[in-house]
Amino acid sequence: MFYYFSINNLREQLQNHLLTAVEEINNILAFGEQSNKRALSLSFHDLSCDAEAADLRESVVSEPYVRATNLGYLGNIYCTSLWGPVSIDNPVSGYIKDSLLLMHKSLVSDTPLLVIRTEKNKRIAFSEIDGIYIQEVSLDPDLVNLSVQLSGPINSPPHLHDNIRIQFALFKLLLSTLFCSFKRTKQCALSQEPCYKLACVFLL
Structure with missing residues (x-):
């Protein structure tokens, strides 16, 4: 139960953080x-x-x-x-x-x-x-500390990412969101997949 609560809590925090981050990137x-x-x-x-x-x-x-x-x-x-x-x-x-x-x-x-x-x-x-300016936008200490590994069997206990992996994942996700916002289409430059699907890869 705690595992699923952690997933939903993390997803909500990431989504809120991304909205703020994309706005900051657009300003840059x-x-x-x-x-x-x-x-x-x-x-x-x-x-x-x-x-x-x-x-x-x-x-x-x-x-x-x-x-x-x-x-x-x-x-x-x-x-x-x-x-x-x-x-x-x-x-x-x-x-x-x-x-x-x-x-x-x-x-x-x-x-x-x-x-x-x-x-x-x-x-x-x-x-x-x-x-580095984009990376600074993507780093949130609370998200890094709360982030869990969500792959593998559902009944396996979650474990923490290392900081570098979390930062890199957020950086890639921010860049893909940036490209979609910039292109104003449903395609992402990094994977040629729908943006929503790409976001889910990282968020889930």
Whole structure:
């Protein structure tokens, strides 16, 4: 009886936490979109990066959550706030709805990275948000302490997850919810399964 109560209690807490977390993630994404709009508002006389790089760095410093902002043209990144002039092929095919990309790591960090892409008149701005901010949203000490292993026979006693496993599961679930919210469809980018079904995999 206590086992089933724990399952329902955990499910309710996770669902409430996810609603709050998705709202926080959407706020983080809004800062990335704002940074992109600011970058695209720069005066472009050509595709040089001499003056733009300084403006990009100033924008990154003033924008919460954004670690870097890049400029591109026709699928090629030519200017970054980190390194200045570059030439990096960046096809839109890898992005969800041409706007959002999840990377396993960046060139300066081993943590996951979210890239927000905004295009206007063939010019493109990319804002990079360190995945650590998403992970921080997903961590709730109470959920970690109360989380139980729900797989296996029903009559087997539950046992605790380790912290890393719980954090990773919540992180993946938050990202899948984020992608669904961003795409406004019933499909999740991580598994191509209905979002509700994917959520149940983690919640149950």
